[in-house]
Structure formats: structure tokens, C-alpha cells
Amino acid sequence: MDLTQPAKPSIPGAIPAPACGKCGGQMNEGFVLDNSYGTTSVSNWIAGKPEYGVLGNVKTAHKKQMPVHTFACRECGYLESYIRPEAGPKASPR
Numbered sequence: 001m002d003l004t005q006p007a008k009p010s011i012p013g014a015i016p017a018p019a020c021g022k023c024g025g026q027m028n029e030g031f032v033l034d035n036s037y038g039t040t041s042v043s044n045w046i047a048g049k050p051e052y053g054v055l056g057n058v059k060t061a062h063k064k065q066m067p068v069h070t071f072a073c074r075e076c077g078y079l080e081s082y083i084r085p086e087a088g089p090k091a092s093p094r
């Protein structure tokens with residue numbers, strides 16, 4: 001886990017790194033990687049409880065997905081996540 005970089009937002013319009021809600025330490029910007037079937041992406045948040053198809057996959061069709069932006073505390077490792085559309089792959093520059 002690389003928490004050695006200075007805490008500064010790299011995404012335009014992103015909120016500044018908050019102080020850790022557990023220990024008050026400095027937090028660094030990042031994201032949670034969704035890595036499956038040879039592809040990588042940022043994890044998304046979907047409203048409601050998960051619904052499963054006949055093959056056991058979570059149904060995502062017709063559901064709005066919001067990219068999750070996560071901060072990690074440099075001191076204790078606590079993670080704090082926010083829904084941030086600008087963190088997604090189709091974000092348009094402001």
C-alpha cells in the first residue's frame with residue numbers, strides 16, 4: 001500500500017482529502033480496484049440490495065452505477081469512500 005505520496009486531489013473538482021475520522025491523521029486519495037476476467041476498473045456503487053441472476057451474477061442492467069472514490073488514512077489505514085462521478089471513465093473535464 002503506497003501511502004507515501006502527499007495528499008492532494010488529482011481529479012479536477014474532487015473534494016480535498018479529509019482528515020481521518022478515526023485517528024485524525026492525513027488521508028490520501030485513491031480508489032478500490034475492480035479486477036475480474038482480465039479487465040480492470042474502479043468499483044461502482046449501485047443503490048438498493050443486490051439481485052442475482054440464475055448464474056449467480058449480480059444484475060446490473062438498467063441500474064445507475066456511480067464510481068467510488070476512496071481515501072486511505074496514512075496513519076491507521078482507515079478507508080473513507082465517496083460517490084464521485086468525476087472519478088469514472090466517462091467523466092468530462094470541468
Ligand SMILES: [Zn+2]
Pocket residue numbers: 020021022023024025073074075076077078
Ligand atoms: Zn486514521
